[in-house]
Amino acid sequence: MSNLDTLKDQRRGLMIVLSSPSGAGKTTMTRRLLAQDPQIAMSVSVTTRSPRPGERDGEDYYFITKDKFAALEAEDELLEHARVFDNYYGTPREPVEEALADGKDIVFDIDWQGAQQLTEAAADDLVKIFILPPNMRELEQRLRTRAQDSDDVIAKRMNKSENEISHWAEYDYVLVNENIDRAMGELLSIVTAERMRRKRQPWLSGFVKGLIEGQ
Ligand SMILES: Nc1ncnc2c1ncn2[C@@H]1O[C@H](COP(=O)(O)OP(=O)(O)OP(=O)(O)O)[C@@H](O)[C@H]1O
Ligand SMILES: Nc1nc2c(ncn2[C@@H]2O[C@H](COP(=O)(O)O)[C@@H](O)[C@H]2O)c(=O)[nH]1
DSSP: OOHHHHHHTOSOOOEEEEEOSTTSSHHHHHHHHHHHOTTEEEOOOEESSOOOTTOOBTTTBEEOOHHHHHHHHHTTOEEEEEEETTEEEEEEHHHHHHHHHTTOEEEEEOOHHHHHHHHHHHGGGEEEEEEEOSOHHHHHHHHHHHTOSOHHHHHHHHHHHHHHHTTGGGSSEEEEOSSHHHHHHHHHHHHHHHHTOGGGOTTHHHHHHHHHTTO
8 A cells, every 4th residue: 555545544434325215226326335345334223123034133224122222312322313114213323433433434324314413413524415216106116126015115105205305405416326337336426526525635734745845
């Protein structure tokens, strides 16, 4: 690793928030982002909902009881929390603080209520991205193709999608996930540009000073 690479590593991590109506592709894009970039960690939420087939405790979510959720909330161990589709979801505080201090970027797959709470708690580190589906027919089709929720649950999620979409203008970036490769390209561009913001590169003033002084 060059000296410049070592300097560039001295930055606080980004908090990358992905929100969308259910089924637009947050989980898919988060998984691809993690696979492509080892500097990015995932915030694993706690939830009171039951696991879907194939979901693993501690990887997709920490699946917990309502009592345990209430205890975490009372002990202020959640950075944000919300009731979504009749279940409770929340972001454990400690792993996020550790990852940021470690210079890792951390991605959050959370709804608009969580994004609003993080804006109040940590606006400086936050990059908020909203993902839209190309159209509502395709959104419903994706929920059906995923084949992990009952017709009832899918209907509930489609009913709430308009409300989630109504928050799109609260986000820094908005992308339409029609073609997954293109959407991933757009997401990676956002992450790259946000890392390069001057305020996120505190090492620059020392570097420029050395440059001018001919070191
Ligand atoms: N661009 C795309 N084209 C076609 N299918 C897609 C695309 N992006 C994602 N999908 C598929 O759509 C389904 C829903 O995606 P995903 O689970 O990532 O959505 P989500 O936003 O995380 O939903 P939720 O909020 O319910 O967790 C999945 O089956 C996924 O493979
Ligand atoms: N405010 C929060 N919202 C969260 C969190 N974890 C997930 N979510 C959102 O819930 C819905 C439904 O998720 P699903 O896995 O049941 O399909 C979706 O919009 C997620 O983004 C959280 O910790 N806080």
